[in-house]
Amino acid sequence: MAEKNEKVDFERSMQSLEKIVEALEGSELTLDEALKKYEEGVGLVRICQSKLSEAEKKIEVLTKALDGSFKKEPFEAEGAAVKGRKKKRDTDDGDAF
Numbered sequence: 001m002a003e004k005n006e007k008v009d010f011e012r013s014m015q016s017l018e019k020i021v022e023a024l025e026g027s028e029l030t031l032d033e034a035l036k037k038y039e040e041g042v043g044l045v046r047i048c049q050s051k052l053s054e055a056e057k058k059i060e061v062l063t064k065a066l067d068g069s070f071k072k073e074p075f076e077a078e079g080a081a082v083k084g085r086k087k088k089r090d091t092d093d094g095d096a097f
Helices: 002-025 031-058 078-095
Strands: 060-064 070-074
16 A cells, blocks of 8 residues: 555656646746745655655566576666676677687
8 A cells, every 4th residue: 555655646746846847947937936846846856766766676676596496686777787788798808809
């Protein structure tokens, strides 16, 4: 049940943030109103970043070991995995030529 509330909170925060951005992009706000909206937006961004960080920490990939058992490994973002492999190839390719 907590996960559903977290998702709703994240979704609501994102929707509110989108409305704030639209309001800031318009020209109807006074400077004081724009500053208040900006402060509110910064708070919402922090909430969203926190929720995304929590979700990232919870993600784990199950990998089947050679003996048939499963082991948990931390989720590695696709971009990070590609960068790591590229660096390894770059260092290994020096001997190939």
